[in-house]
Every structure is written in C-alpha cells, then in structure tokens.
Amino acid sequence: MKQNLIKAIGSILNFMSLISPKLAAKIAIYLFSTPQKGKLKDLDSKFLKSAKKQTLNYENIAIMTYHWEGKKDTLLLAHGWESNSNRWKEFIKILTRLDYKVIALDAPAHGRTSGKIFNALLFSECIHVVAKAFNVNAVIGHSVGGMASVFFQHKYQLPSVKKLVLLGAPSNFEGVFDRYSKMMKYNKKVVEAMNQYVLKKFDHLPEYFSAAKFSGEITSKGLIIHDKKDSIIPYNDALDYEKHYSNAELITTEGFGHGLKSDEIYNHMIEFLNT
Numbered sequence: 316m317k318q319n320l321i322k323a324i325g326s327i328l329n330f331m332s333l334i335s336p337k338l339a340a341k342i343a344i345y346l347f348s349t350p351q352k353g354k355l356k357d358l359d360s361k362f363l364k365s366a367k368k369q370t371l372n373y374e375n376i377a378i379m380t381y382h383w384e385g386k387k388d389t390l391l392l393a394h395g396w397e398s399n400s401n402r403w404k405e406f407i408k409i410l411t412r413l414d415y416k417v418i419a420l421d422a423p424a425h426g427r428t429s430g431k432i433f434n435a436l437l438f439s440e441c442i443h444v445v446a447k448a449f450n451v452n453a454v455i456g457h458s459v460g461g462m463a464s465v466f467f468q469h470k471y472q473l474p475s476v477k478k479l480v481l482l483g484a485p486s487n488f489e490g491v492f493d494r495y496s497k498m499m500k501y502n503k504k505v506v507e508a509m510n511q512y513v514l515k516k517f518d519h520l521p522e523y524f525s526a527a528k529f530s531g532e533i534t535s536k537g538l539i540i541h542d543k544k545d546s547i548i549p550y551n552d553a554l555d556y557e558k559h560y561s562n563a564e565l566i567t568t569e570g571f572g573h574g575l576k577s578d579e580i581y582n583h584m585i586e587f588l589n590t
Contacts, residue, residue, distance in 0.1 A: 325500040332504035340508030347495055348432045352397040353425035360427075362404045366419075373444045376437075378420055379427035380445055383407065385416040388452035388588070392419040393442055395458025395483075396433070399426030402457070406581055413585065420445045422460070435459050435488065436517065436524070439466035446473055453478035453588060458548060458573065459485060462526045469529035479563075480538045480584055482575045485548050486555035488524035527552070530560035537563025538587040540575060547573040 324346065332339040355363070366381035381400050390410060392403045400419035410417050422438045423430035430437075442463055446454060452475055456464035461484025468476055485491050492513075496506050514520050530537065537560050541553030550567075557565040566583050568575070 321499055328499070328505055329502045332502060332508065336504050336508035337512075339505050340512045343499070343501060343505055343509055344512055345432075346499075347492075348434050350397045350424050350433055353399050353422075355399055355401065355421075355426050359399070359401045362407075363401055371444050371448055373441050375429075376423050376441065377429040378423075378441050378444060380421075380449075381419045382449070383411045383417045385411060385414040387413065387415045389416040389418060389449055390588070391442070391446055391449065391451040391454045392417065393438070393454060393456040393460030393464055394419075394422060394425070395456075395460045397425070398457070401426075405576065406584075409581055409585070415588070418445060418449050418451065422463075435463045435466060435526075438463035439470065442467040443471050443473070446476060447471075450475050452476065453480065455480040455482070455584065456484060457482040457575070459491075462486075462488075465526040465530050465533065466524075468533050468535055469526075472534070476535050478536045478538070478588065479533070480540070480587065481556065481563075482540050482580075483542065483545055483548050483573050484526070484539070484552065484556070486525065486527035486552035487522070488526075489522040490549070490552065492521045525555075527555040527559045530556055530563070533560070534562065538584065539563055539565045540568065540580060540583060541565070542568045542571045542573065542575060544569060545573045 328339045328343055363381050366383055369380050371378045371380060394400060394402050399421050403419055407417050421428035422433060423441060424433045454464045454476055461481035464479055510520055539553055539556045541550055543550050553565055571577055
C-alpha cells in the first residue's frame with residue numbers, strides 16, 4: 316500500500332474503534348489477510364507450463380500444484396506473501412538438473428490457487444494436504460511459507476518429512492501482527508480488538524502462535540537461512556529459531572535481503588539436501 320493510503324486507512328479505523336472496536340478489528344484483519352499481489356500473469360506462468368499440474372483440495376480451496384519428475388527425494392516448495400510458485404523458477408531448474416522430484420504449490424489466494432483470504436495457519440493446512448499426497452521428504456519455505464511449514468510439521472509430524480528449510484521466515488505471529496499494526500499506525504483499541512478477534516477465531520491469542528517454539532518439538536532436521544539486512548523479517552527471528560530448533564543449523568548471510576535468491580543460497584540448500 317502507498318503511504319498516503321496506509322495513513323488514511325489507519326486514521327479511519329482508529330476513529331471507527333471509538334464507536335465499534337469489533338468492526339474496526341474485522342476490517343483490519345481483512346486487510347491483513349487479503350493479498351494485493353501474487354496472482355499469476357501470463358508471462359509469469361510461462362515457466363510453470365513445463366510442469367505437470369494437479370489440483371488438490373482443502374475444504375473449499377482448490378490448491379494448484381506443479382511438479383517436475385526426478386528419481387531423488389521429493390521436495391515441496393512453499394512461497395511467501397504476495398508471491399507464487401514462479402518465484403522458485405531458477406532454483407527448480409537446478410533441482411531438476413540434479414534429478415530431484417520437485418513439487419511447488421500456490422498458497423490460498425495466490426497464483427492459481429482459489430480463495431480470497433490468506434494466513435499462515437490456512438497455508439499450513441494446504442501444505443499438509445500436498446505433502447501427504449506426494450509423500451514429501453523435505454519442505455522448503457520462504458518467508459511466511461517457512462512459518463507455515465513449521466506450523467504444518469509441528470501439528471502433523473508427517474513421518475516422510477525428514478528435512479525443513481526456512482528462508483527468511485518469521486518466527487512468531489505476534490511480531491508479524493505488531494509490525495502490521497505499527498505500519499498502519501493503529502491505536503491500542505484496534506490492536507486489542509484484533510487480538511480478541513484472533514482469540515475468538517483460533518482459540519488462542521497471537522502470542523501463542525510461535526513457530527520458533529513449535530520448532531522445538533519437530534524432529535525433522537532443519538536449515539535456517541536469514542540475511543542480516545532483511546528489511547521485511549528481522550534477523551532476530553532467525554536467532555529465535557536457533558534458540559528453540561535444536562535440530563537445525565543457522566546460516567547467516569549479508570547482502571541478499573529478504574528474497575534470498577542467489578547461487579550461494581541455492582548451494583547451501585543443495586548441500587543440506589544431499590547430506
């Protein structure tokens with residue numbers, strides 16, 4: 316969102332909270348959960364035409380998956396907010412040359428997957444459906460795709476998933492919520508009403524959903540890669556994972572930002588997958 320629009324929305328919802336905090340929170344959560352980008356354009360989908368496509372279902376969501384055959388382990392790639400499976404293009408080319416079987420999915424309300432609302436918990440359920448259907452051996456998640464991968468494996472402990480790779484992943488939902496609230500300049504009434512909205516919908520307050528703490532109960536071997544100059548997800552989130560995810564290694568980079576797209580990053584992941 317543009318700064319002027321953010322300021323205007325924040326001011327409107329702050330004023331609304333004086334009359335109806337619940338309504339202000341409902342609108343704030345809707346904005347938080349509705350991607351503005353991430354749908355595939357014709358040019359973006361050109362690479363994905365090389366994949367075999369299959370639609371799987373979770374409740375009323377039609378999940379688009381793309382797969383490339385290979386004789387090695389089956390890898391599942393989960394993109395982040397306002398992105399789609401095409402973000403993995405260069406990495407998929409490398410993985411297929413190495414003969415890995417690669418599966419990528421579009422998140423709810425992203426790419427060619429249906430839906431209008433997105434959150435990490437919903438994404439985690441979609442990841443579970445796909446990982447189970449393809450008997451996935453490793454899950455690689457970027458940004459909120461990494462957080463959702465942790466939520467999935469913590470809940471289901473799928474035996475086939477031996478490895479997790481978290482790229483620039485947020486470690487806790489409270490931090491994500493806090494950054495959103497500060498960006499929009501919401502007042503305390505809106506923030507508290509948002510917290511109560513989450514409690515009512517998910518039976519827990521935002522602070523409960525700590526992917527870092529959940530990772531401490533995951534036996535899958537982990538690799539955490541995070542850039543010190545990540546302007547989207549703070550580097551401290553990586554340290555949070557390192558503190559709790561005892562079966563994981565942290566690789567710190569500098570200069571690759573939040574996207575973490577480079578041969579150096581790809582080599583780190585391939586080395587991890589090969590061990």
